[in-house]
Amino acid sequence: MATRGTRKKTADKPRYHHGDLRRALLDASLALISEEGFGALSLREVARRAGVTHAAPYRHFPDKEALLAAVAEEGFRAMTARMKERMVRETTPDGRLLACGVAYVLFAMEHPAHFRVMFGPHFSHPPDLGEAGGDTDSFGLLVGSLAEAQRAGMVREGDTQPLALSCWSMVHGLASLLVDGLLARSGITTVAQAEALAEQTVRVLLHGLARSTSD
Amino acid sequence: MATRGTRKKTADKPRYHHGDLRRALLDASLALISEEGFGALSLREVARRAGVTHAAPYRHFPDKEALLAAVAEEGFRAMTARMKERMVRETTPDGRLLACGVAYVLFAMEHPAHFRVMFGPHFSHPPDLGEAGGDTDSFGLLVGSLAEAQRAGMVREGDTQPLALSCWSMVHGLASLLVDGLLARSGITTVAQAEALAEQTVRVLLHGLARSTSD
DNA sequence: CCTACCGATCGGTAGG
DNA sequence: CCTACCGATCGGTAGG
Numbered sequence: 001m002a003t004r005g006t007r008k009k010t011a012d013k014p015r016y017h018h019g020d021l022r023r024a025l026l027d028a029s030l031a032l033i034s035e036e037g038f039g040a041l042s043l044r045e046v047a048r049r050a051g052v053t054h055a056a057p058y059r060h061f062p063d064k065e066a067l068l069a070a071v072a073e074e075g076f077r078a079m080t081a082r083m084k085e086r087m088v089r090e091t092t093p094d095g096r097l098l099a100c101g102v103a104y105v106l107f108a109m110e111h112p113a114h115f116r117v118m119f120g121p122h123f124s125h126p127p128d129l130g131e132a133g134g135d136t137d138s139f140g141l142l143v144g145s146l147a148e149a150q151r152a153g154m155v156r157e158g159d160t161q162p163l164a165l166s167c168w169s170m171v172h173g174l175a176s177l178l179v180d181g182l183l184a185r186s187g188i189t190t191v192a193q194a195e196a197l198a199e200q201t202v203r204v205l206l207h208g209l210a211r212s213t214s215d
Numbered sequence: 216m217a218t219r220g221t222r223k224k225t226a227d228k229p230r231y232h233h234g235d236l237r238r239a240l241l242d243a244s245l246a247l248i249s250e251e252g253f254g255a256l257s258l259r260e261v262a263r264r265a266g267v268t269h270a271a272p273y274r275h276f277p278d279k280e281a282l283l284a285a286v287a288e289e290g291f292r293a294m295t296a297r298m299k300e301r302m303v304r305e306t307t308p309d310g311r312l313l314a315c316g317v318a319y320v321l322f323a324m325e326h327p328a329h330f331r332v333m334f335g336p337h338f339s340h341p342p343d344l345g346e347a348g349g350d351t352d353s354f355g356l357l358v359g360s361l362a363e364a365q366r367a368g369m370v371r372e373g374d375t376q377p378l379a380l381s382c383w384s385m386v387h388g389l390a391s392l393l394v395d396g397l398l399a400r401s402g403i404t405t406v407a408q409a410e411a412l413a414e415q416t417v418r419v420l421l422h423g424l425a426r427s428t429s430d
Numbered sequence: 431c432c433t434a435c436c437g438a439t440c441g442g443t444a445g446g
Numbered sequence: 447c448c449t450a451c452c453g454a455t456c457g458g459t460a461g462g
Contacts, residue, residue, distance in 0.1 A: 021431085037336055039254075042456060055459085056431050064457075121252055121331065121395050165389075165401060166416040173388025174380075180336050186380060201381040208423025236447085257440060270443085271447050279441075
């Protein structure tokens with residue numbers, strides 16, 4: 001009994017009686033998904049990892065879907081930022097278009113948990129990719145740079161929308177295969193390898209977009 | 216009490232005391248995923264839908280992952296068959312390559328639950344896409360027709376493998392976006408629309424593959 | 431943000 | 447292929 005009342009020997013559970021529990025919950029969610037896969041994500045396990053009781057998250061998110069929505073929104077914001085970051089360095093329309101696509105794939109490789117939440121089939125309604133022009137409007141960046149490339153004569157004329165869907169499909173497919181580990185047996189495991197493949201792949205697509213297929 | 220002992224008024228639960236429970240379990244899994252999403256899939260609910268006790272499935276599958284593996288394998292077999300079916304109608308190398316890609320997308324649209332299980336992040340190990348030349352080797356079909364197109368001079372020379380990854384990414388991305396409903400707001404909802412988009416998209420890619428980007 | 435509690439569901443097994 | 451059972455986990459709420 002002599003030791004009763006002294007500091008507990010295990011103070012290993014950080015507590016969040018301050019303002020950053022929300023952040024801690026988001027981080028815990030991402031770590032959990034990365035380590036155990038999406039199926040392992042539960043509000044209770046997230047709370048556990050964040051060092052709080054399983055009732056605490058409800059102070060910040062009304063339910064599980066709200067937590068995921070917050071993760072997804074953060075992901076779209078980060079992805080859009082990543083795309084802009086690489087695009088502004090470029091000086092040509094097709095350079096920007098290429099950068100746009102490569103950044104999409106890089107984001108997925110660097111933030112697989114975010115990517116899974118953003119595009120996984122977890123929501124009742126598929127996510128809206130952000131208001132036009134907003135800082136989550138990654139699709140808008142693609143459409144914009146594609147239209148610019150059209151005006152510059154580097155991409156065939158015609159309705160921009162279906163062409164944008166082709167571009168999106170290309171990078172989304174590559175990103176998905178990478179995140180799900182399906183290209184590992186083809187030897188693509190590092191970010192550098194993924195970037196090289198993305199560049200090559202998007203270049204092929206841009207080349208295909210340059211002129212009408214009936215040429 | 217007069218009615219006691221007579222036929223129960225609800226005989227609505229079909230029983231599988233014959234040989235087709237395995238098939239029924241696979242079908243129930245697919246229906247469940249289609250209707251409620253992948254997250255709703257549990258062995259117990261599958262058993263319920265198949266009209267058996269939750270212990271019955273263990274007679275056919277050692278665990279949940281084994282059930283999913285069976286669904287996935289069936290999916291790869293069906294997808295490969297779908298691709299072959301469309302490819303044999305074609306008389307040119309690039310026709311076969313196009314058919315190969317379009318069939319991939321069509322399969323996903325027609326069998327979204329299969330597609331989700333095949334490529335969803337549900338397995339400890341990502342699925343092997345089948346032994347080379349086997350009836351689940353869809354990737355082999357792609358590589359084969361791509362190599363054929365190269366020999367015919369319709370696709371640039373060089374290592375076939377990375378080019379095949381570009382093709383796979385393209386159709387896999389389109390299929391994924393379609394299955395997850397992300398192209399619905401772009402107005403692509405029917406199989407016919409998806410097929411048209413897939414054709415256009417793969418044509419763009421083939422055009423890009425025709426010659427070196429440095430031409 | 432915590433304790434204590436609810437009903438529900440789950441994967442899996444024993445034993446027949 | 448069924449009944450009966452196990453321990454575990456879950457989402458969510460009451461009440462403080």
